[in-house]
């Protein structure tokens with residue numbers, strides 16, 4: 126059974142990312158949050174890999190309740 130993800134905030138992390146591949150931290154334990162640093166090891170949780178074709182500003186989920194990982198879907202307000 127995987128451990129529970131830890132919320133790191135009750136609002137998304139809004140950040141500009143360059144085009145490329147990223148691994149979003151799904152466990153909430155990364156010191157590089159919102160990106161994975163490998164701290165999920167042993168939790169049964171795994172990062173969500175996503176790719177951006179172009180550089181853009183994104184809202185990455187920090188409450189860990191989104192149904193659209195890695196992006197915020199507004200679930201932090203409910």
Ligand code: FES
Nearest residue numbers: 150151161164165
């Ligand atoms: S450190 Fe959280 S998913 Fe990898």
